[in-house]
Amino acid sequence: MRSGGGSMTRIGMHVGQDWWTFLSTYEDHTPILDISCGSSTVSVCLSDRHADPAAVAFARELAAQAAGFAAEVERLHARDHDGEGEACTACQGRGAGEAA
Numbered sequence: 001m002r003s004g005g006g007s008m009t010r011i012g013m014h015v016g017q018d019w020w021t022f023l024s025t026y027e028d029h030t031p032i033l034d035i036s037c038g039s040s041t042v043s044v045c046l047s048d049r050h051a052d053p054a055a056v057a058f059a060r061e062l063a064a065q066a067a068g069f070a071a072e073v074e075r076l077h078a079r080d081h082d083g084e085g086e087a088c089t090a091c092q093g094r095g096a097g098e099a100a
Helices: 053-080
Strands: 019-024 032-037 040-044
Antiparallel strands (some): 019 032
């Protein structure tokens, strides 16, 4: 039996303190990016073993959106952070010109 189409999937990750990311690169095919939270992992990879122009466009857009996400989190952290109390590891690790 087949449906009439319109299928969709959406995966959400609500990130706490138990996260990690890992990038696997290979000589003979495209990379795999793993994003893990707790016991769940999402792997991002390309459908082809070779990087075509569409794959390059996707990777660049992914990087741009991830950079925007990081900038927004840093902005919110800087807004909400009072600078007192325990040493803040996010503030200690920032580079020159970053928001937090």
